[in-house]
Amino acid sequence: MPPKPPRPPKPPKPPKRSEPHPFLIKLTIAPDHAFLQVGDTQQFTVTAYFSDGSSRDWTRIAHYKSSNPDIVSVDGMGLAKVISSGEVEITASFGPFRATASIEVQAVAVLISISISPATVSLQVGDTQPFIVTGQFSDGSTQDFTTQAGYSSSDTSAVTVNGTGLATALALGSAMITATVFGFSTTATAEVQTIVAPPADMSVATTVFAASEFLYSGPDAVQIGVAPGTIELQRATVLRGRVLTLDGAPLSGVTISIHDHPQFGQTVTREDGQFDMAVNGGDLLFVNYEKEGLLPEQRQVIPFEGGPNRQQLPVQSGVYLVLPDVVMITLNPAVTTIDLFQPNFQTDDEESYSDDIEESSSDE
Numbered sequence: 001m002p003p004k005p006p007r008p009p010k011p012p013k014p015p016k017r018s019e020p021h022p023f024l025i026k027l028t029i030a031p032d033h034a035f036l037q038v039g040d041t042q043q044f045t046v047t048a049y050f051s052d053g054s055s056r057d058w059t060r061i062a063h064y065k066s067s068n069p070d071i072v073s074v075d076g077m078g079l080a081k082v083i084s085s086g087e088v089e090i091t092a093s094f095g096p097f098r099a100t101a102s103i104e105v106q107a108v109a110v111l112i113s114i115s116i117s118p119a120t121v122s123l124q125v126g127d128t129q130p131f132i133v134t135g136q137f138s139d140g141s142t143q144d145f146t147t148q149a150g151y152s153s154s155d156t157s158a159v160t161v162n163g164t165g166l167a168t169a170l171a172l173g174s175a176m177i178t179a180t181v182f183g184f185s186t187t188a189t190a191e192v193q194t195i196v197a198p199p200a201d202m203s204v205a206t207t208v209f210a211a212s213e214f215l216y217s218g219p220d221a222v223q224i225g226v227a228p229g230t231i232e233l234q235r236a237t238v239l240r241g242r243v244l245t246l247d248g249a250p251l252s253g254v255t256i257s258i259h260d261h262p263q264f265g266q267t268v269t270r271e272d273g274q275f276d277m278a279v280n281g282g283d284l285l286f287v288n289y290e291k292e293g294l295l296p297e298q299r300q301v302i303p304f305e306g307g308p309n310r311q312q313l314p315v316q317s318g319v320y321l322v323l324p325d326v327v328m329i330t331l332n333p334a335v336t337t338i339d340l341f342q343p344n345f346q347t348d349d350e351e352s353y354s355d356d357i358e359e360s361s362s363d364e
Contacts, residue, residue, distance in 0.1 A: 024054035026060065029092045029099035036072075036082045036105050044101060046092045062092040062099075109139040114149075114184045116177070123159070123169035123192050125268050131188060132163040149179040157253065157292065159190045170267050170293075171212065171253030172271055195283045207237035208318050212278040213347045217249040223277055225265030235280040237315060239301060241323035243289060244276045250274075251291070251328060259286035259298060281317030294328045 030045045048058040071086040077296060080090055085107035092099045103119045117132045133149040134142050151161045158173030167177055169192040177188045209231065214228035215238075243251045250273030257266040258279060269275045279285060289297040303313050316319065 022050040022054060022066070023096070024097060025049050025051055027058065027092060027094060027097045028100040029090070031099045032099075034101065034103050036103055037108055038082050038084060038105060040082045042080045042082075042103065042290050044074070044080065044090060044092065045101065046078060048094070048097075052277065054225050058094065062094050065091045065093070067091070068290055071105060073226075085187060107139060108139040109141055111135050111184065112138050114145060114179065114181050114186050116179050116188045118188060120189045121167075123167075123190060124170050124220060124222060125171060125192060127169045127192075129167045129169075129190065131161070131167060131177060131179065132182065133162040133165060133186070135181060135184075136156055145179075145181045149181045150179045151180075153190075154178070155358055158192050160176045171255075171268055173253060175249060178257075207225055207233070207236070208320065209233045212236060212238050212276075214221050214275055215267070223265050224260070227263060228277070230263045230280075231278050233281050235282055235317040237279055237317055238320045239277045239279060239282040239287065240274065241287070242272075242325045243269050244273055244325055244327050246327060254289055254291045254294075254328065255322045257288045257290070261285070279315070281291045281319070283314050284312075285315050287323065289326055289328060291328065293330060297326055299326060 001330060002214060009154045011180065013266070026049045028047045028049070030047070031042075033046065035041050044059070044064070046058045046062040047055055048061075049055045057186055059078050059277050062078070062087050062111070064076065064078055066072050067089040069083075071084050072080050072082050072088045072090070074080040074090050080103065082103075085105045087105070088103050090101045090103060091163050092101075103143055109333050112135045115134050115231040115284045117134070118129075121129050123129055131151075133145045133148070141306055151163065153159050153161050153167070153175045154177075155173055155175040156170075156356050158171050159167050159169055159175035159177070161167040161177050165179065169190070174191040176191060177190055177320075179186050179188075182260050198273065212231070215221065216223040216231065241256070243254045245251050250269075250271065252269050252271045252273060254273075254275075254276055256268065257264055258264045259279075261279070261283075266276070275284050277287075284299040287299050287301060289299070301315050301323065302311055303316050303321075
């Protein structure tokens with residue numbers, strides 16, 4: 001049997017085809033939207049995607065640009081810094097490929113003004129009034145600053161105000177109440193007035209008791225501290241007087257009370273220096289006149305009837321008694337201390353004043 005012929009050699013395998021080099025197909029940027037405030041920074045991240053499905057971090061390779069560098073700037077590493085409020089776009093690019101992110105810069109609300117309420121208020125002695133302070137911000141919002149504000153009164157003898165904005169009327173007059181918050185100030189006007197007597201009903205007989213009730217009763221009473229039932233129907237009497245300064249000007253805000261009769265409360269003189277005070281007749285009465293910085297005075301209420309012995313008579317009941325004017329003087333700053341145990345002769349400096357009623361010494 002003849003031998004088999006040898007097999008022909010196998011043709012060589014064709015060389016492997018080399019894979020094509022992956023190429024860039026898109027860029028993305030993250031975050032693609034951001035809400036920031038002035039002073040904030042934002043780091044952006046750029047990702048490159050290739051034709052073979054792979055991706056790589058190209059944050060340090062991409063180029064960056066801000067649509068408005070005055071609002072938001074961005075450096076070569078993708079770090080953005082907010083400068084002012086507004087809207088911008090940050091673009092990351094490489095060749096023809098681009099990815100864009102938007103930034104909204106929200107304006108920081110700043111305090112632009114404050115207001116106080118009520119702006120004007122009328123009070124009577126003894127009344128209190130809370131004030132409310134409100135702050136207005138640049139974004140249109142408001143905030144209550146009542147407890148954070150600082151307060152002051154232009155005339156603390158008439159109206160005082162505490163740290164929470166509560167004002168108290170002390171005497172007739174007016175005062176500017178100033179509230180301050182972070183350098184902003186606002187003012188309100190507080191006027192302390194006296195109540196006006198209601199018109200009398202001329203069609204009916206009116207007793208002194210009925211005609212004077214408004215002085216010490218009700219929400220607008222000017223004679224405060226009078227307990228219900230103190231003024232008696234058959235004994236009611238009204239004392240009317242006036243207080244002047246040494247130069248004859250009306251003196252308001254003088255506290256009027258009855259010595260040893262706290263049940264009658266107290267009232268104050270009006271802007272014209274006058275006062276009305278309800279009491280009970282039938283007793284000897286002495287009127288106290290007091291105001292800070294002035295020498296206190298005391299005068300007996302002398303009945304208008306009774307002859308030369310009127311000073312020993314009790315005040316009439318059911319009448320209106322007009323009292324003589326009283327002049328009040330400032331306290332004398334010249335004070336001499338007398339040492340009772342000092343053997344040497346001592347004198348005191350005295351300066352005398354007088355009114356139409358009787359003489360009084362500044363050293364009394």
